[in-house]
Amino acid sequence: MSKSSRQPSHRLDSIVTTHPLEWLQAIIASINDGILVIDSAGIVRMVNPEYTKITGVRPDEIIGRPLLDVRPGAQLVSVLQDGHSRSGVFRSEGGVEYVVDMAPIVIDGKVVGAVSISKAMTEVHALYQQLKKHKEKVDILEKTIGSMAKARYTFEDIIGKEGGLRTTVTMARKAAETDLPVLITGESGTGKELFAQAIHNKSTRANGPFVPVNCSAIPNELLESELFGYEEGAFTAAKRGGKVGLFELADHGTIFLDEIGDLSYHLQAKLLRVLQEKTVRRVGGTQERTVNLRIIAATNKNLDQLIRKSRFREDLYYRLSVVNLHIPPLRERKEDLLPLIYFFLGNSTVESGKPCYSISEEAINVLQSYDWPGNVRELKNAIEYATCMANDWTITVEDLPGTVPRTPKMTKKPSSTLKAKIRELELETIRATIEKYGNSTEAKKRAAQELGISLATLYNKMNNSPKS
Numbered sequence: 242m243s244k245s246s247r248q249p250s251h252r253l254d255s256i257v258t259t260h261p262l263e264w265l266q267a268i269i270a271s272i273n274d275g276i277l278v279i280d281s282a283g284i285v286r287m288v289n290p291e292y293t294k295i296t297g298v299r300p301d302e303i304i305g306r307p308l309l310d311v312r313p314g315a316q317l318v319s320v321l322q323d324g325h326s327r328s329g330v331f332r333s334e335g336g337v338e339y340v341v342d343m344a345p346i347v348i349d350g351k352v353v354g355a356v357s358i359s360k361a362m363t364e365v366h367a368l369y370q371q372l373k374k375h376k377e378k379v380d381i382l383e384k385t386i387g388s389m390a391k392a393r394y395t396f397e398d399i400i401g402k403e404g405g406l407r408t409t410v411t412m413a414r415k416a417a418e419t420d421l422p423v424l425i426t427g428e429s430g431t432g433k434e435l436f437a438q439a440i441h442n443k444s445t446r447a448n449g450p451f452v453p454v455n456c457s458a459i460p461n462e463l464l465e466s467e468l469f470g471y472e473e474g475a476f477t478a479a480k481r482g483g484k485v486g487l488f489e490l491a492d493h494g495t496i497f498l499d500e501i502g503d504l505s506y507h508l509q510a511k512l513l514r515v516l517q518e519k520t521v522r523r524v525g526g527t528q529e530r531t532v533n534l535r536i537i538a539a540t541n542k543n544l545d546q547l548i549r550k551s552r553f554r555e556d557l558y559y560r561l562s563v564v565n566l567h568i569p570p571l572r573e574r575k576e577d578l579l580p581l582i583y584f585f586l587g588n589s590t591v592e593s594g595k596p597c598y599s600i601s602e603e604a605i606n607v608l609q610s611y612d613w614p615g616n617v618r619e620l621k622n623a624i625e626y627a628t629c630m631a632n633d634w635t636i637t638v639e640d641l642p643g644t645v646p647r648t649p650k651m652t653k654k655p656s657s658t659l660k661a662k663i664r665e666l667e668l669e670t671i672r673a674t675i676e677k678y679g680n681s682t683e684a685k686k687r688a689a690q691e692l693g694i695s696l697a698t699l700y701n702k703m704n705n706s707p708k709s
């Protein structure tokens with residue numbers, strides 16, 4: 242080591258040895274934490290400027306005086322007595338919050354005093370409080386997203402008999418064991434979303450999110466930012482901080498793209514990229530984000546025709562339809578009708594809390610003669626309607642909605658007396674008005690109002706309706 246580099250250390254050594262107390266005081270004064278020292282009698286011997294800054298107590302008010310006189314309840318005196326350190330003691334004084342560490346000063350095994358070190362907490366504490374608030378918000382949002390993004394249905398909820406839906410269910414169960422894209426085709430109300438949920442819940446992604454997107458319900462210009470998200474400032478109405486897209490929300494889960502046939506050509510190209518690259522880029526962003534998701538798409542349109550008209554990309558079609566599930570309309574699988582009727586009757590029983598419903602043979606015949614253009618959804622609604630209308634626990638033809646045509650052999654014998662004819666007309670009118678407004682009490686009030694009768698009279702007339 243050169244002479245010049247050793248020089249400062251020589252100077253330091255001499256200062257320390259010639260002025261040890263000043264040296265120590267200077268160190269303590271320069272420390273950024275508040276320091277207070279007491280001797281073995283509990284008399285304050287030393288405080289530094291930071292201590293005064295934190296507590297507001299000046300040196301002349303405290304030095305040379307018993308600590309307990311100036312600061313009643315000070316815990317530092319207990320440290321003298323038991324010789325144990327304490328750390329993280331929270332204190333608040335004059336709006337300043339601080340944390341104190343305390344330790345005994347031990348020389349030759351004897352406690353000769355104690356020292357406390359105070360750290361001002363105001364900023365840290367404020368930040369901590371802010372963080373806590375944000376964490377609470379994030380927790381609430383996570384819970385909301387979690388409950389929104391859950392698939393309810395499983396294969397156990399799908400009713401389908403041999404000769405009916407059974408083969409499609411078997412195929413879907415097999416698809417659930419893979420991670421392949423699935424395209425579900427079928428008319429509206431046949432159960433496409435039901436199948437998508439069941440596949441997700443049976444797959445290895447069951448614990449991940451299930452994010453349904455109805456591509457025809459969101460205008461195409463908005464759909465892009467919904468699916469891909471956007472960065473702050475991407476467009477005029479963009480929210481501060483940007484927005485996470487649905488593809489990102491579905492990470493480690495399944496995204497269900499319903500009505501895929503309505504996707505614009507521009508978005509079809511972008512979707513193809515997601516399928517190929519497994520990345521998304523937010524609108525207005527430059528970063529590619531990796532997403533791990535399964536895509537299940539559905540449509541009630543004829544995609545072949547759309548491809549021929551150049552309205553749907555053929556390359557996207559092949560990517561999406563690795564597994565193609567077709568759900569036939571209900572009219573082509575009448576085997577499923579009766580099991581579905583009993584299934585929905587059972588569900589209505591559970592929901593209404595009423596005892597078990599049965600259904601008359603005549604009503605079953607009417608339901609079987611209808612071709613159900615709205616498929617299973619329409620059947621489900623019809624059964625729910627009938628259980629509301631039924632006066633006892635047997636559903637009769639009278640209780641079915643007017644949209645289900647009564648076949649000629651089912652129609653009742655025409656009433657002969659004028660009184661019976663008037664009664665029949667009255668009931669028909671009441672039923673039609675309830676159908677128009679709905680089944681809730683509020684809706685029935687409106688129906689009664691339109692008919693110019695009280696709600697009680699409406700109930701009365703419905704309850705006294707003759708059964709066929």
Ligand SMILES: Nc1ncnc2c1ncn2[C@@H]1O[C@H](COP(=O)(O)OP(=O)(O)OP(=O)(O)O)[C@@H](O)[C@H]1O
Nearest residue numbers: 398399400401428429430431432433434435617618
């Ligand atoms: N096989 C089935 N077993 C039990 N319930 C069914 C069945 N098929 C459909 N449903 C019920 O019928 C209703 C309509 O089903 P879903 O919404 O899945 O049809 P969808 O084909 O996706 O309709 P859309 O094309 O209009 O979106 C749902 O309440 C669903 O639970």
